[in-house]
Amino acid sequence: MDDHALVGAVLAGDRDSFRLLVEREQRSVYRTCLRILGRPHDAEDAAQEAFVMAYRALGSYRGDGPLAGWLMRIATRQAFRRLGQRREVAEIDPQLPLSAPGSDPLAMALAGERQRVVRLAVAALGEPYREVVAMRFFGEMSLDEIAAVTRRPLNTVKTHLRRGLERLRPTLGAEKVA
Amino acid sequence: MTRRPFDPREIDDASQDLDPVATELERYAALSASATPQDLDDRVMSAIAQEEAPRSGWLAGLFAAGPGRGSSRLVRASVLAAAILLTAGAVLAAGQLAQVIRDGQVGGQSHEPSVTPSLPPSSSESPSGTQDASPSTSPDSSQSPGAAPTPGGSAEDSSATPTGSGSPGETGTPRPSQTATPQPTQTAQETKSPSPSPSPTSTH
Numbered sequence: 001m002d003d004h005a006l007v008g009a010v011l012a013g014d015r016d017s018f019r020l021l022v023e024r025e026q027r028s029v030y031r032t033c034l035r036i037l038g039r040p041h042d043a044e045d046a047a048q049e050a051f052v053m054a055y056r057a058l059g060s061y062r063g064d065g066p067l068a069g070w071l072m073r074i075a076t077r078q079a080f081r082r083l084g085q086r087r088e089v090a091e092i093d094p095q096l097p098l099s100a101p102g103s104d105p106l107a108m109a110l111a112g113e114r115q116r117v118v119r120l121a122v123a124a125l126g127e128p129y130r131e132v133v134a135m136r137f138f139g140e141m142s143l144d145e146i147a148a149v150t151r152r153p154l155n156t157v158k159t160h161l162r163r164g165l166e167r168l169r170p171t172l173g174a175e176k177v178a
Numbered sequence: 179m180t181r182r183p184f185d186p187r188e189i190d191d192a193s194q195d196l197d198p199v200a201t202e203l204e205r206y207a208a209l210s211a212s213a214t215p216q217d218l219d220d221r222v223m224s225a226i227a228q229e230e231a232p233r234s235g236w237l238a239g240l241f242a243a244g245p246g247r248g249s250s251r252l253v254r255a256s257v258l259a260a261a262i263l264l265t266a267g268a269v270l271a272a273g274q275l276a277q278v279i280r281d282g283q284v285g286g287q288s289h290e291p292s293v294t295p296s297l298p299p300s301s302s303e304s305p306s307g308t309q310d311a312s313p314s315t316s317p318d319s320s321q322s323p324g325a326a327p328t329p330g331g332s333a334e335d336s337s338a339t340p341t342g343s344g345s346p347g348e349t350g351t352p353r354p355s356q357t358a359t360p361q362p363t364q365t366a367q368e369t370k371s372p373s374p375s376p377s378p379t380s381t382h
Contacts (some may be wrong), residue, residue: 011231011232013231015223015226015227018226019219019223022218022219022222023219026214026222027214027217028217030212030214030215030218031210031212031214034210034212035206035207038210040212044215044218046223047218047222048218048221048225051222051226052222052225052226052229053223054245055226055229055232056229056232057232058232058369059232074196087268111209114206115206115209118202118203118206120208122366123204124345133203135185137184137200137203137204137206137207138207138286140181140182140207142182142183143188143189148209158188158189159189159289160191161188162189162191162196164198165189165199165200166196168199168203169195169196169198171198172198172199172202172203174361
C-alpha cells in the first residue's frame with residue numbers, strides 16, 4: 001500500500017491501516033528518537049508520542065514528500081522537545097548499547113561520555129540547523145527527502161546542513177571528542 | 179556505518195573540512211543503533227484506539243500538533259478563536275457602518291421634512307407657555323395653528339430652534355415685560371436644549 005492509499009484509508013476510518021505504517025516505520029522512528037535522547041525508555045515514549053501525533057495530524061499530510069520523512073520530522077521534533085523537558089545529567093545508561101569492547105568500565109565510561117557530548121552538541125544547535133542535522137544523521141534521510149518534507153529548496157537545505165556542521169566543528173573536533 | 183553514509187558532495191563541499199564532524203556524527207549514530215522494543219507497535223495502536231478519528235483538511239493541521247510549526251494545540255486554538263472574533267467584529271462594524279450611512283441618508287432625506295414639523299415643537303413648548311401665560315404665546319399660536327396638535331414634536335424641537343429662538347425675542351418684546359421676561363428665558367432654555375439634536379441632523 002503506498003503512502004496516499006494508506007493515508008486515505010486511515011482518514012476514511014480504517015485505523016488498522018495505521019498499523020501498517022507503525023510496523024513499517026517503528027524501527028527508524030525509534031532509532032532516531034534514541035539517537036536524540038540517548039535513553040531507550042525515553043526513546044520508546046517519544047516514538048509512541050510521535051506516532052500518535054502523526055495520527056492526529058494525518059489529514060494535514062499533503063504528500064509533498066514520503067510519509068516516512070514526514071513522520072520522521074514529527075519524531076525528531078518530539079524527541080528534541082522531550083530532551084528539552086528533561087534534566088540532562090551525566091550518567092551512563094546501562095541499557096545503552098555501546099560498541100566499547102568487553103566490559104571495561106573505563107572504555108564504557110568514555111564511550112558514554114562521547115555519545116553524550118555528541119548528543120548535547122546537536123541538541124544545542126539552533127533551528128533550522130538542528131533539525132536538518134538530526135534528520136540527515138540521526139534519521140538517515142537524504143537531502144532531497146529533507147527538502148521535500150520541510151518544503152525548502154534543496155540548496156537551502158544544503159546550506160543549513162553545512163552551517164550546522166560548521167557550528168558543530170568546535171565541539172566535535174576529533175581531538176576533543178576522541 | 180549508517181544506512182546512508184555522508185558524502186561531502188551532498189553539500190557541495192570540496193574542502194572536506196567538515197568530514198571529521200560528519201564522521202563523528204555517523205559514528206555516534208552507528209553506536210546508538212538499537213533493536214526496536216517488541217511491543218512498541220501494540221503500545222502505539224492501543225494509544226491510537228483512544229484517539230478520535232483524524233480530521234482531514236486544514237483543520238487537521240490546526241488542531242493536531244503536527245510537524246508544521248511545533249506550536250501547541252492551545253496556541254493554535256487561540257489563534258483560531260482570535261481570527262473568528264476579529265472576523266465577527268469586522269462584520270459587525272461593517273454592518274453598523276452601513277446602518278449609520280443608511281440612517282444618514284434617511285436623515286438627510288427627512289431633514290427637509292423635519293423642518294416642516296419643526297414648527298410643532300415650538301408650539302409644543304409654546305402650549306405650555308400658553309397654558310402658563312396665554313399672552314406670551316399668542317404670536318406662537320399664530321405660527322402653529324396647524325402644528326398645535328403635535329405633542330411629540332419635542333424630538334424635533336431642534337428644527338424649531340429658529341422659530342423658537344425668534345419667538346422668545348418676539349414674544350418677550352410685545353408682551354408685558356413681567357410675564358414675558360420669565361417665559362422667554364424658559365423657552366429660550368428649552369429651545370436651546372433641543373438644539374443639540376438638530377445639529378446632528380444638520381451635520382448629516
